[in-house]
Amino acid sequence: MDExxxxxxxxxxxxxxxxxxxxxxxxSTPYENKEKASTALQAFLDAVAEARxxxxxxxxxxxxxxxHNSSRKAGDALANMLSLGxxxxxxxLAAMAFQEYASPEIERxxxxxSVVGGTLGDEEGRD
Numbered sequence: 234m235d236e237x238x239x240x241x242x243x244x245x246x247x248x249x250x251x252x253x254x255x256x257x258x259x260x261s262t263p264y265e266n267k268e269k270a271s272t273a274l275q276a277f278l279d280a281v282a283e284a285r286x287x288x289x290x291x292x293x294x295x296x297x298x299x300x301h302n303s304s305r306k307a308g309d310a311l312a313n314m315l316s317l318g319x320x321x322x323x324x325x326l327a328a329m330a331f332q333e334y335a336s337p338e339i340e341r342x343x344x345x346x347s348v349v350g351g352t353l354g355d356e357e358g359r360d
Contacts, residue, residue, distance in 0.1 A: 263300040263309070270301035270311045278315045285317055292318030294326035 264270035274297055285293050295315040302309035316323045 261300070263302055265301070267301045267311065270299040274299050274311055274313045278313055281315060282317060292322045292326060294323060294330065296330075 264273060277297055278295065281293065281295050284290075293315065296312065297314075298310050298312045300310050316326070
């Protein structure tokens with residue numbers, strides 16, 4: 234969730250998951266080095282796996298990113314993914330996430346580009 238952008242954050246019905254700029258800024262502090270970022274991500278994913286057992290959640294798909302340099306460039310980020318449960322459901326979970334988070338942003342970009350008379354990708358095939 235992009236907690237910095239309240240306008241595009243998806244409401245969840247729970248304050249615990251809603252926009253929180255102060256928390257986001259605190260959590261956005263880069264780790265001192267790549268090893269510490271990797272250790273933190275692994276601990277996070279381990280905690281998710283344990284929470285899955287405790288709360289009886291069958292299928293889980295998580296994508297997490299941690300930065301290890303203050304420049305916050307793509308090369309300074311570590312991303313880990315975790316999929317637990319029925320492997321046949323991975324694509325469905327990813328599709329649900331894409332539909333919820335990426336599709337509205339793509340459509341918003343298409344509208345912005347069309348305002349200036351351009352197109353974004355192949356309008357017919359939607360690449």
